[in-house]
Amino acid sequence: MPRAFPVSGRPKEWRPPMFEGSLRSNLLTSLPALALSALLIILTAYMSPNFLSDSNLTNLSSRLLPIGLVALGEAMVLFAGRIDLSVGAIMSLATAIMALTSASLGWLAIPLALGAGLVCGVVTACGVNFLRINPLVMSLATAAIVKGVTMLLLPSPGGEVDYAFYDMLFGAERLLSAPLIMSLIAFIVIAVVMNWTRLGRSIYAFGSDPRAAFANGISSLKIDLVVFGMSGMLAAAAGIVLSIRILSGDPLIGESYTLDAVSAAILGGVALQGGRGNAIGVFFAALALVLINNTFNLLDIDTSFQNIAKGLIFILALVLFMRGKAEEH
Amino acid sequence: MASLKPANHSPTLIAVSGLSKSFGRNIVLQDVSFSLGRGEVLALVGENGAGKSTLMNILSGNLSHDAGDIRLKDATYKPSSPADAARNGVAIAHQETAVMPDLTVAENVFFGREPRNALGMIRQRQLHSDFTQLAASLGFDLDGRKLGRHLSAAERQLVEIAGAISAKPDILILDEPTASLSSEAAHSVIRLMEQLKAQGTSIIFISHRMGEIMEAADRVVVLKDGALTLAAARGEFSEDDLIHAMVGRKLENIFPARPARENAPVRFSVRGGTNENLPEIGFAVRRGEVLGIAGLEGQGQKPLADALCGMAPFRSGTIELDGEALKLKSPAAAIAAGIASIPDDRKHDGLALSLPIRLNMSLFAITERAKGGFLPLAYERDFVEGARERFSIRSTDMEQPVGELSGGNQQKVVFARWLAHEPKLLVLYEPTKGVDVQSKSEIYHLVDELSQKGVSVILISSDLMELIGLSDRILALYEGRITGEIARSEFSEEKIMRYAAGLPGKRQAEGMEAAHV
Amino acid sequence: QEKFDIGYDIYFSGNSWSVQLAKEFEAEAEKHKDTVEVAYTESELKADKQVSNIEDMITKGVDAIILTPISPTAVIPVLKKAEAKGIKVVLLASSIKSDDYDALVTVDDVDFGKAGAEWLAEKLGGKGKIIALNGISGISASDDRWTGAKEIFDAHPDIEVISVVDAGWDYAKAKVAVSNLLAANPEIDGVWSQGGSMTLGAIDAFEAAQRPLVPMTGEDNNGYLKRWAALEADGFTSVAPSKPTWLGSEALLVAIDLLEGKTVEKNKIYDVPMITADNLGEFKRDDLSDSFWANTRLSDEQVRATFQD
């Protein structure tokens, strides 16, 4: 048995983390988003008597579901060090598919829309993997193509989604409503997969350093297919929810969700360079985005200042949470 | 061409025949054949860019080959990916490149082989306790919970090795496993190799250190320009044979003969230099002197190098250069004062890998000659072409991206950068890490040449041979302090190691400032 | 006496028409500030955001909601909820595919499209090649107007629509598009446009290409009316159907009537006001900004405060 030898004299800069493993170090990234949403809840609840009413909480969870799902998908892509700017377009496509087919296909429209989202994700993954196109640009290209296809399918808002879907999803007005339960399930499942399975660890590892990950036997194609596929499907799921919420399709409705999804993921502690972050943080960040609008409305904040206020809150959050994280290759 | 006689050896495990590989028009491997038996150690030797890493990357599934045939356990072997190679019992420890920064040490080591429960979920505790066990059995002093991004070069290297070993491969490939290790740690790795060999593992290792090769290798394969120039079994080759096969000629003196220079005036001194990572440091260098700084890994070499080049300045203390007080607040300030430095991590700190050799090399050469903010392009070209020739930098032309060069050639580019204007002080931090003998020798002679012209050199290195061969005087560094000084006449490996291990040196701290001049 | 709480959702404030629509409402609200208290929200042309805004108005417990539906279906469920709580709902300038509202105040966009198309078809004697400039596909105002126009053009077999282009109600985009079309087509006899700025762009493109102006339809924004008047001497003919912004003030009046328990006509759909060569002089205001829309109840001062030049 060779004897132990000192490799490093005494590590000075580094102390063992509070918790064990990279899992725990990832959990810590959720704290800022948690703090932000807690702050908003306390503030609004204090200033508006209606905030904690059942109907308002139900409304909040209905709004959380679409942004939560799409942000979750985006986060998975970011964990792998990629980025997906096509999620908004995919959401719109899903609303169009729902609007055009749910009347004739009924429930089958849902797997159809999810499948379409999957296909979009696979297209992006193939471009990134086989053609080695930068994910940001490749997903922009996918977004453009998907948008075009959506507008060919459904040039203007319309079509119809059966009211039965609406009743099913948003009908009940109680705290533990279907949207809230669905959000929780989605986030918990993804959090578990990311943190406790080989697949999840491979995604983090790949995001952390793709070259090293490849050398350790990870297939980049598999990672790309999984993350972009998931992101496409989750975006489609978000689109389905949205189409049920507006009872129709809309070829442009998803557009603004792309940046919202990226913002939520980043505010939730996911590193743009990949490898770091946690689904839990993304959940709270998505919640914070939903809360901000609700707060503005309930507290009667002048509409013309809402955008500036949002921008400033965003910058403030960035300054507080993202300081020192600038990318430097 | 020598070929390996399989006769007096254990049964052949892997046989490579006629292997060729090129990148574009660059032929990197040409008709290479050799074989390796079960439980044997094969050393792969060659100059920088000879094709060693490429060959190993082919065996480990990181690259594919163009022509030739590999047979593993009597079956054709053409791995499509590292994962495929692993399934066939081939594991590689890259030269510290494959540690994943956001995973812990333990997760890195067991990556893809984590213990799981019935649901397929990873058992985190088990993982870390498995690791503790493995580390103990290998004799590695590693904290399994530390994140990859916090590791030192030496620790990364050990993680790589531990990971490869834990896969229990039939063939273990170690690409320059000892390059970042102190000599003591390197010895332990060599002992570990012997132990694995005894268990029946076949090992292929790459090294530029002749001592290790002579000590550990059952056979050697020497590559020159991608072709095999020597394949021999233990006892059939000498160090000189290896060098001859690598370089194509005999290397007379790797180290320059240096006259003593004890009376030159002091050029540069630091007194009471401190910062977060350096408790207190003081020393002085004479004009034209090469001052070696020895120490075990992580004793403050990096903070010292960073402080001297202005990246992580001293917070207090006085620095003098040619009698003038100086503040090294930034790299720009250090360079302006005439202090040049060669970082140990050339890929991150030294080079813009995607840019051509020309742009990487010429910045300082042309800076002072720029007129009205514009560049003297003809001068630049001449300078770069001249340097390319002088250092025999292996490249297609001066527009080739530096990232495509082998490690040693990259290092030469970093070196060449400072040639246009002789600095007053040159700080070298592991200047020949992963550099072949030939280039090493060139670099040593260059350092000597500069010092002859009056440039003072601070050489921070973990390579004892290098320190002894090149320095005029050696200081030992321990826990961020200078713990001893050895004059040239008293140089010995043993003495340096004693001081470096923190054992009391000849002179104590009080008299240090005077003593170190 | 308790004031009425009214929620007004500004569907968009990205162009001068939508801005003026909201201003008309605000001006009317100012007149009734003793009886009504207004809370504003803003939907930025996003149907889902509008749903959320209406939900929040219900949460706050307003007495009436006034909105311009961005999508014909999106707000249906939430308006049902409002109805269930006894909140009065007034739709402004755009309708929905159900009758879950108490009043609708608008001008029909299909009629708007038809009006211009009929004039153009007549002007061309039912024969010729024309191009169509739409707003943004996917937005109902744009699609409805084109639907109306297309119906007319389809009824005239000798009128050939050689190109239908989206120019985003934008001067620059229209100018680029028309420039390209002029280069590609030696004969263009008329331009059907559904926006004043786009028609301006088309005019400039014709002039830049040194092609004689053809009959074009426009809209009632002041910049266009001024240009039209200036070109009349050169024989330029046009017509400007209008979707009046005073609908904004009308919506508030209807809401107040509803809250006071008066009966009101459920669907108040006004005829499309038309500006023609005959009454152009009455609407064109040389002393006011190009951005302002002629069919307004705002005072000149209010217009000047909103659109300074």
Next chain:
Amino acid sequence: MALPAILTNAKPAAATWRALGLLAILLIVLFVFSGRVSMVQVMDNARQAAPLGLIALGQALILLMGRLDLSVGATAGLANVVLAASFAGNMDNMATALAITVFFGLLVGLANGILVVVLRIPAFLATLATSLVIAGAILVYTGGSPGGSIPAGFRVITEGWLFGILPWSVVIWTACSLILLVFVHYSLKGRKMLLSGANARAAQRNGIAADRMVIFSFVLASFMATLGGILLSSITGMASIGIADTYTVDSIAAAVIGGALFSGGVFLPAGVAAGSLILFFLQSLLYVLSLPPAARFVLQGSIIVIALALSNFKKDR
């Protein structure tokens, strides 16, 4: 074989040739379908592509530094609003109007630079945040309906043609491209930008103030976006909200089609110009073929994929 030193520095990269090739193919297709492509028509398209071209040049500078600027569209839009308001339709105000507009542009660039360098916020997010604030500020300032107008005298820069064959805006665009080409590839400061862009850490360690280069590049990019906004205003003659929003994505697409890399260290103005023209001619092609607007998106997406797939074609393992 051996080029003079002065030329090696500016030798068009393979990516530039590829972008130019694509542009040529597009022109041929356009010719085949419309049957008549005159030089005047090409120049007229180039004239209208100039705003995008300038904005994309700025984006390319940021990409050179290995960052991304998502605020260029908002900055150009800001220039449009500010210019129209401060011109107020009167040619006498030209100097002040231009000065104020450029001032605001530089301010945005400085803000971006400070957020990225001093506060160390990832550029992607920092510039996204500034674009939100700019959009909000424009809404508050204009109340949704921006005022003012650009006097006809000023509109000569996009409507006037030099010698009747070269539109002024094309002259401006070409001049900016050349100046930046020379600056980046022939000046010391530009060389330092290249090195910092390719590896900021190494540049810093070798005495280059890499951080200052980043701030500088953001200021320069915002300046280019402001110039683009000014040209755009000259084309439109008036202010409108959100008019330049699409330029953010288009500028990234143009730069990337022209060979810019996200990893930094590449600056190819000719490629960027080709990229901008490609996006513009694509639009023309759609009009000529009278395809539905939806087709534009499909084509644009496809051409980005094709351009980039070509550039990655020969990489081997």
